[in-house]
Amino acid sequence: MTVKIDKTVAVSIVLHVLVIGWGLFSFSTRALPLPEEDTVAVDVISADQLAKVMAGIKTGKKENPKPLVEKVAEAKPVDETVGKITEKAPVVTDTTPPPQPKPVEKPVEKKPDPPKPLAEAKPKEEPKPVEKKPDTTDPIAEALKKEEKKPPPKPQAAVPPPQPPKPKDRTFDQTKIAALLDKRDPSRQAAVGDTLNSNAALGTAKGKSADNSATWGRLFKEQVDRCWKPPYGGIESQNPIVAFDIRLKRDGTLESAPIPEGTPATPYLRVLQESALRAIIECQPYKLPAELYDEWKYFTPEFAPDRRS
Amino acid sequence: MTDKAPSHPTPFRPSRRQLVSGMASLGLLAGAPARSARAQKRIPIPAEGDFVPLPIAVPNFAPGTPSDGEVGVGVTQIITNNLKRSGLLAPIDQAAYLEKAVNIDVVPQFNNWKTIAAQALVIGRMTRQADGRLKAEFRLWDVATAQPLAGQQYFTQAENWRRIAHIISDQIYERLTGEQGYFDSRVVFVDETGAKERRVKRLALMDQDGANVRYLTRGSDLVLTPRFSPSTQEITYMEFGQGDPRVYLFNIETGQREIVGNFPGMTFSPRFSPDGQRVIMSLQQGGNSNLFVMDLRSKSTTRLTDTPAIDTSPSYAPDGGRICFESDRGGKPQIYVMPATGGPAQRISFGEGNYSTPVWSPRGDYIAFTKQGGGQFSIGIMKPDGSGERILTSGFHNEGPTFAPNGRVVMFFRDPAGNAGPSLFTVDISGRFEQRVPTPGFASDPAWSPLLS
Numbered sequence: 001m002t003v004k005i006d007k008t009v010a011v012s013i014v015l016h017v018l019v020i021g022w023g024l025f026s027f028s029t030r031a032l033p034l035p036e037e038d039t040v041a042v043d044v045i046s047a048d049q050l051a052k053v054m055a056g057i058k059t060g061k062k063e064n065p066k067p068l069v070e071k072v073a074e075a076k077p078v079d080e081t082v083g084k085i086t087e088k089a090p091v092v093t094d095t096t097p098p099p100q101p102k103p104v105e106k107p108v109e110k111k112p113d114p115p116k117p118l119a120e121a122k123p124k125e126e127p128k129p130v131e132k133k134p135d136t137t138d139p140i141a142e143a144l145k146k147e148e149k150k151p152p153p154k155p156q157a158a159v160p161p162p163q164p165p166k167p168k169d170r171t172f173d174q175t176k177i178a179a180l181l182d183k184r185d186p187s188r189q190a191a192v193g194d195t196l197n198s199n200a201a202l203g204t205a206k207g208k209s210a211d212n213s214a215t216w217g218r219l220f221k222e223q224v225d226r227c228w229k230p231p232y233g234g235i236e237s238q239n240p241i242v243a244f245d246i247r248l249k250r251d252g253t254l255e256s257a258p259i260p261e262g263t264p265a266t267p268y269l270r271v272l273q274e275s276a277l278r279a280i281i282e283c284q285p286y287k288l289p290a291e292l293y294d295e296w297k298y299f300t301p302e303f304a305p306d307r308r309s
Numbered sequence: 310m311t312d313k314a315p316s317h318p319t320p321f322r323p324s325r326r327q328l329v330s331g332m333a334s335l336g337l338l339a340g341a342p343a344r345s346a347r348a349q350k351r352i353p354i355p356a357e358g359d360f361v362p363l364p365i366a367v368p369n370f371a372p373g374t375p376s377d378g379e380v381g382v383g384v385t386q387i388i389t390n391n392l393k394r395s396g397l398l399a400p401i402d403q404a405a406y407l408e409k410a411v412n413i414d415v416v417p418q419f420n421n422w423k424t425i426a427a428q429a430l431v432i433g434r435m436t437r438q439a440d441g442r443l444k445a446e447f448r449l450w451d452v453a454t455a456q457p458l459a460g461q462q463y464f465t466q467a468e469n470w471r472r473i474a475h476i477i478s479d480q481i482y483e484r485l486t487g488e489q490g491y492f493d494s495r496v497v498f499v500d501e502t503g504a505k506e507r508r509v510k511r512l513a514l515m516d517q518d519g520a521n522v523r524y525l526t527r528g529s530d531l532v533l534t535p536r537f538s539p540s541t542q543e544i545t546y547m548e549f550g551q552g553d554p555r556v557y558l559f560n561i562e563t564g565q566r567e568i569v570g571n572f573p574g575m576t577f578s579p580r581f582s583p584d585g586q587r588v589i590m591s592l593q594q595g596g597n598s599n600l601f602v603m604d605l606r607s608k609s610t611t612r613l614t615d616t617p618a619i620d621t622s623p624s625y626a627p628d629g630g631r632i633c634f635e636s637d638r639g640g641k642p643q644i645y646v647m648p649a650t651g652g653p654a655q656r657i658s659f660g661e662g663n664y665s666t667p668v669w670s671p672r673g674d675y676i677a678f679t680k681q682g683g684g685q686f687s688i689g690i691m692k693p694d695g696s697g698e699r700i701l702t703s704g705f706h707n708e709g710p711t712f713a714p715n716g717r718v719v720m721f722f723r724d725p726a727g728n729a730g731p732s733l734f735t736v737d738i739s740g741r742f743e744q745r746v747p748t749p750g751f752a753s754d755p756a757w758s759p760l761l762s
Contacts (some may be wrong), residue, residue: 009325016332217352229363229428230356231486232397243351271487275363276354278428278453299349305356 216288216296223286228279230305231271242273243302244280250293252285261300276303360741362399363485365392366427366452368411369403373436373444380470381435384445387474388431388481390518391492394735395482395718396742401427413448422452429458429485433477435470442466445473449481459484471520476762489715492517495758496711496720497535497544500524501730501751508730508751512546514561517713517757519747525559534578537758539671540585544756545569547577556590558605570603570610578622582649583629589613591621591634600634602649613651624668624676625649626693633657633667633676633693644678646693657695666709669693671759672716675738679708679721688721690738701740706731709753714760720746722753 233240244258258280264270280301288296367389370381392398403409407421413434422430433447442464449459459480463473472493479490500513512525512532525544526532535546542561547554556569556579569579569588577598579590589602600613600620614620618638625632633646639656642663647654658664662682669676675690680700686707691698706724713720717738724731730751736743
């Protein structure tokens with residue numbers, strides 16, 4: 001009996017297999033290594049507990065911790081975009097007509113804000129451009145009003161005031177800049193502090209390189225060594241190692257029976273494995289740091305009694 | 310497509326759509342990515358400090374019948390003594406036990422034994438049978454995991470109760486240390502009594518723990534260098550009778566004695582081959598001494614060395630292919646290794662001093678020797694190629710090492726300065742656990758038998 005297949009279907013199948021197969025082989029790459037995820041300890045608490053944790057005491061100190069930084073940048077002298085402006089003596093001419101408040105005020109309002117020297121990176125200057133306008137007009141208007149009072153006693157000329165003298169009235173008084181500065185207390189804290197962190201950097205608990213196994217591993221080793229009586233291997237150094245997968249509960253006791261890695265090949269290795277298993281079971285519970293539980297709840301101790309006597 | 314009569318099932322002809330979806334699902338399956346398992350931390354745990362023997366509890370074997378109390382206690386004491394003298398196990402004092410009466414038919418209350426820090430537990434029972442035989446049974450438990458490790462039942466003649474105790478000791482020792490046992494064995498030695506100038510020397514045989522001493526000769530003649538046959542119940546030794554010293558064969562069971570051969574000259578330091586069929590010895594003719602092998606069945610002899618030097622104290626390797634012996638062909642006594650059928654000999658000892666009495670371990674991995682130098686006599690071991698030399702003990706006079714059947718323990722004799730006589734000592738091949746072997750009087754020249762079982 002022959003199976004009749006449409007020729008085109010057959011060719012299609014073959015071509016599909018070829019293309020897919022080629023694709024599988026050529027496009028398959030090693031799976032990207034998953035970045036070591038740092039485990040974040042999560043505790044589920046109720047709203048009451050949260051309120052308790054967050055509640056403060058009225059008599060408590062107002063906490064205003066200064067953020068610590070690793071490095072303080074050197075204070076660089078900042079270029080002033082505008083050159084030092086010397087104070088120009090107000091030029092008062094005879095022909096100066098009494099300044100007309102209205103047309104003068106407008107240019108004043110439009111006067112660009114004098115550049116402030118950027119000595120500190122404090123963001124408290126940020127809210128200033130917004131709030132400065134309503135403030136600055138007042139001192140300037142006041143200053144102008146003072147000036148207005150001065151010229152009137154002087155003889156006034158009917159000569160149409162030349163335009164250039166007008167800008168001279170607008171004296172750039174640098175001292176008045178101080179008056180222009182926002183004197184309110186900074187409402188925002190600096191995001192970056194300027195005090196060096198006195199703690200040596202060990203890495204944070206939530207950092208990517210979290211590995212405190214040196215700490216709890218040493219504690220576990222010290223505790224299990226109390227019970228461990230390795231068999232007498234003799235004077236030949238064989239480099240024997242037996243390992244177990246163990247799971248611990250939070251209180252340091254075993255959650256389940258330790259699982260040995262591999263079956264021992266020689267009577268000595270079997271006896272070694274049994275001695276390590278006895279030690280793990282006998283020395284419960286293990287006192288290990290609670291905050292690192294996620295690291296030591298599942299690990300593999302390797303027992304290596306390489307004893308060169 | 311032609312119509313066919315439906316005499317056979319219609320062939321499966323997938324439609325184009327079915328084919329496409331089939332291939333697509335295949336592709337999806339094939340493309341399923343493999344998950345990389347996340348490995349958990351591996352913490353290395355090296356062993357700290359000195360070796361600590363394994364704590365083990367051995368309560369008295371229960372009496373199967375009311376009259377078996379004594380043999381139960383006796384067996385327990387032999388086992389406890391054996392395990393303790395090995396140095397690898399530490400029997401806990403019975404006074405500390407919370408539970409003294411045990412029952413082999415039930416699972417033990419492990420908490421009682423955990424409290425006294427026992428890691429292993431032996432429960433046993435002795436029962437005299439109606440036909441006069443003795444039934445011995447035991448179980449070995451792992452206290453921490455509550456698992457049975459070993460268990461056995463033995464039937465034997467009542468007078469063999471000591472051997473049963475040694476056999477059970479071997480089982481326990483093997484299961485807990487991974488080593489072959491050595492307790493069910495005997496030692497032949499030269500028993501010495503009397504004043505130092507007129508010592509009476511008799512051939513004696515005892516259990517390795519010092520019990521059951523039996524004298525094989527009367528002491529009228531000087532006897533030397535007794536050696537066990539590895540496969541038969543025979544001993545070979547030297548005796549200075551009338552005339553020249555001769556090598557004798559002694560059958561332990563029958564008590565019969567025969568001279569190994571009639572050789573012109575003196576014969577010394579005989580040893581059996583591993584199969585027990587040949588005896589190798591050194592024969593002194595004139596001023597020098599050479600090695601000869603004699604087949605016990607055919608009585609034919611073969612000369613192995615022919616040098617003007619003194620070649621003596623030969624010992625076979627356990628596979629019978631090579632021998633080691635002592636020779637002063639290089640000037641001072643040194644150890645040489647040679648093929649068992651003869652041939653070029655290779656020197657393997659190169660330290661400072663004289664090397665003598667080499668003996669090959671039953672495991673084949675070491676050669677023990679006596680080393681004399683710097684005013685001291687030492688017992689040491691080295692590998693058959695001469696490397697790894699280590700001294701096990703040193704003193705005024707230590708000599709004549711012999712290996713236990715498992716190659717882990719060496720027995721030798723030590724002669725203190727002064728008027729006292731020699732005694733037997735054992736030491737582990739690491740140099741640890743040195744202790745004296747109790748003998749009725751002074752003792753020298755020990756030789757360890759193979760395992761009796």
